[in-house]
Amino acid sequence: MLSSRHIIDIRDLTTDDIMSILDTAESFKEVNERRIKKLPTLRGRTVINLFLEPSTRTRTSFEIAAKRLSADGVNFSASTSATVKGESLADTAATLSAMACDLVVVRHKYAGAPRILAKHMDAHIINGGDGMHEHPSQALLDLFTMRERAGRLEGLTVGIVGDIAHSRVAGSLVPALRAVGATPIIIAPPTLMPARPDVLGAEAVTSLDEVIGDLDVAYMLRIQMERAEGMPFPSVREYSRLFGMNETRLAKMRSSAFIMHPGPMNRGVEISAAVADSDRSVVLNQVNSGVAVRMAAMYLLLGGEGGGGAA
Amino acid sequence: MQYRTKATVMDGEAISRALMRIAHEILEANKGAGNLALVGIVTRGATLAEMLAARIHEIEGVTVPVGTLDISFYRDDVAIRPNPEVHTTNIPFDVEGRDVVLVDDVLYTGRTIRAALDAIMDYGRPCSVQLAVLVDRGHRELPVRADYVGKNVPSSRKERVRVLLEGHDGVDAAEILEVEGGE
Numbered sequence: 096m097l098s099s100r101h102i103i104d105i106r107d108l109t110t111d112d113i114m115s116i117l118d119t120a121e122s123f124k125e126v127n128e129r130r131i132k133k134l135p136t137l138r139g140r141t142v143i144n145l146f147l148e149p150s151t152r153t154r155t156s157f158e159i160a161a162k163r164l165s166a167d168g169v170n171f172s173a174s175t176s177a178t179v180k181g182e183s184l185a186d187t188a189a190t191l192s193a194m195a196c197d198l199v200v201v202r203h204k205y206a207g208a209p210r211i212l213a214k215h216m217d218a219h220i221i222n223g224g225d226g227m228h229e230h231p232s233q234a235l236l237d238l239f240t241m242r243e244r245a246g247r248l249e250g251l252t253v254g255i256v257g258d259i260a261h262s263r264v265a266g267s268l269v270p271a272l273r274a275v276g277a278t279p280i281i282i283a284p285p286t287l288m289p290a291r292p293d294v295l296g297a298e299a300v301t302s303l304d305e306v307i308g309d310l311d312v313a314y315m316l317r318i319q320m321e322r323a324e325g326m327p328f329p330s331v332r333e334y335s336r337l338f339g340m341n342e343t344r345l346a347k348m349r350s351s352a353f354i355m356h357p358g359p360m361n362r363g364v365e366i367s368a369a370v371a372d373s374d375r376s377v378v379l380n381q382v383n384s385g386v387a388v389r390m391a392a393m394y395l396l397l398g399g400e401g402g403g404g405a406a
Numbered sequence: 407m408q409y410r411t412k413a414t415v416m417d418g419e420a421i422s423r424a425l426m427r428i429a430h431e432i433l434e435a436n437k438g439a440g441n442l443a444l445v446g447i448v449t450r451g452a453t454l455a456e457m458l459a460a461r462i463h464e465i466e467g468v469t470v471p472v473g474t475l476d477i478s479f480y481r482d483d484v485a486i487r488p489n490p491e492v493h494t495t496n497i498p499f500d501v502e503g504r505d506v507v508l509v510d511d512v513l514y515t516g517r518t519i520r521a522a523l524d525a526i527m528d529y530g531r532p533c534s535v536q537l538a539v540l541v542d543r544g545h546r547e548l549p550v551r552a553d554y555v556g557k558n559v560p561s562s563r564k565e566r567v568r569v570l571l572e573g574h575d576g577v578d579a580a581e582i583l584e585v586e587g588g589e
Contacts, residue, residue, distance in 0.1 A: 118492065119492045121494055122476060122478075122479070122492045122493070122494050122495070125494055125495055125496075126479070129528060129529065130528075130529075130530075131528045131529075133528075134479040134480065135479075135480060135524065136479040136480070136481075136484050137484070164479075394479070394484075397484075398484060
């Protein structure tokens with residue numbers, strides 16, 4: 096069992112919790128490679144995916160995870176939720192509680208929404224991404240992928256490159272890396288750097304080329320092209336030239352170093368197509384790990400609170 | 407709850423002899439080792455499966471494939487039981503059409519074996535599934551029986567039966583434990 100009833104912030108989890116999730120995910124990874132990818136583990140439990148912001152990969156990943164554990168999954172999207180009719184989040188929580196669900200995965204455009212749900216519900220809550228705050232399950236699957244590729248987490252130097260100021264991925268990944276003994280470095284132009292990088296707890300650098308040779312992992316964040324008009328840099332092209340991962344930069348990295356990206360990728364902006372498709376990229380491993388890690392998180396949250404046992 | 411050893415019901419030699427007998431029984435019942443595979447239920451069942459495979463090789467000169475099975479995700483008490491330590495299942499052979507011998511250390515309520523049967527079926531359709539246990543302590547809650555038993559050990563539900571194996575515990579033994587300070 097985990098020490099926390101919810102996974103809302105990565106800081107809700109102790110280092111032991113994080114390692115427990117990663118170790119349990121190893122077993123689920125094996126399940127996902129079987130012919131019959133289904134376990135009876137969470138039969139009779141109800142998992143609600145409350146996605147009040149667009150999402151494809153995270154929602155699908157959680158949905159598959161719940162199905163593979165035999166949980167009953169129900170999906171609410173922004174368009175099907177009563178929140179569009181003006182229902183408050185507290186009322187949504189009360190409604191879901193009345194349906195006796197066991198776990199709610201919530202994605203919301205406002206930071207703090209999962210915490211409000213947790214306050215008003217008995218169910219376990221997993222934060223599937225809230226505003227610019229956190230995305231803890233993404234950080235967990237990223238750690239899993241790093242450990243799988245590098246064989247360790249402790250001592251890794253991970254450069255997180257891009258829009259750090261607005262990134263919930265970075266918001267979870269930086270403390271997660273620190274918790275497992277890795278060294279995060281945040282790399283961004285000054286205009287995409289948080290006002291207080293020291294609060295995040297990582298060394299802040301404004302030149303990717305300055306540190307590229309020191310990195311074991313380059314984690315490229317997505318530039319939100321839908322916001323490119325209002326982006327605080329002169330042009331996407333210039334950003335790509337200074338902070339994009341391309342073959343020239345990849346050649347300057349350690350031979351064991353690899354590239355990550357939370358997806359969806361803007362090929363040619365933060366990562367070139369050649370790098371994205373190379374064997375140094377573990378982007379698809381991240382997607383593959385996502386299901387196993389989310390299965391582990393659900394299993395460990397919904398595990399029992401009492402004794403008993405078979406033999 | 408603290409437990410103390412009440413009695414040692416099998417020592418290393420008794421375990422070794424029992425495993426040799428079970429190996430012979432398995433070979434006799436299956437007319438050799440040609441279609442056999444052993445699957446040990448983690449953790450000590452997996453070690454016992456390796457020990458049995460070594461004895462079968464000693465008797466027959468055949469290397470029987472051995473797999474390990476973690477039944478944590480198949481238990482019927484996930485909702486009421488704290489998460490056990492999870493181990494990885496590793497079945498490096500096709501179970502389809504094979505005579506699979508499940509191996510465990512202690513047979514008690516039968517619920518672990520029920521879970522193991524569900525788990526093994528997810529890997530394919532064996533020709534047969536048999537069960538070998540080192541200790542059968544009784545108190546079945548499901549219609550499960552072992553085909554091969556090292557020793558029947560009548561016990562009280564208040565007691566625990568513990569198998570120790572050299573690879574895990576530095577010694578081979580089977581013990582009955584009672585609650586510290588119990589009558």
